[in-house]
Amino acid sequence: MKLSTLSRKQEIYKTAARLFKEKGYSAVTMRDLAAEMGIKAASLYNHISSKQQILSEIILDIATQFTSGIDAITGQETNTLAKLKAVIAQHITLTADNPYGMAALNNDWMHLEGKLDHYLDLRNRYEKKFRDIILEGKESGELKDVNTEILVYSILTTLRNLYLWIPKKGELKKDELIEGLSIILLQGVES
DSSP states (O other), X not given: OHHHHHHHHHHHHHHHHHHHHHHOGGGOOHHHHHHHHTSXXXXXXXXXXXXXXXXHHHHHHHHXXXXXXXXXXXXXXXXXXXXXXXXXXXXXXXXXXXXXXXXXXXXXXXXXXXXXXXXXXXHHHHHHHHHHHHXXXXXXXXXXXXXXXXXXXXXXXXXXXXXXXXXXXXTOOHHHHHHHHHHHHHTTTBX
16 A cells, blocks of 8 residues: 555656746646546545645755765765766766656746755756865866856756757667767866
């Protein structure tokens, strides 16, 4: 019984994330979500307490995956370019696996109630670790000595917007995208 409840909850989150992307979080109602799923709105409340809970679960789950992932990457005994390629791979994988959730993360995070500070803490920790990778690479001579903030902004902006592009390129394989995007993003900064 518990397994079916979890899978139904996952289905609710997935459908809600798609609706949030298509209509915007504020425009989606619980009735919209229920109608999309072919159930009564009251039935949704057997699985979740509110639209806010759905948004929080979607965003915080992905933000936690990113933070855990970059913690693991920065802990590796490898060079800067390998770490940056791992960051690119993480973004591509999480985005390809959940483009609608990534849309919610990028577009709707400001709607988090009661958990906004937690989300911002995760995001700030992630960006600091990413910035540290860049600084480490500049200090070791692996990366060109260009403005750190421009590098951080350029790479992260590209990666954060993959959710707009990946769904349209279904024929691309993740490995090819990781390799191609790594070349494009990193050869320009490689020393």
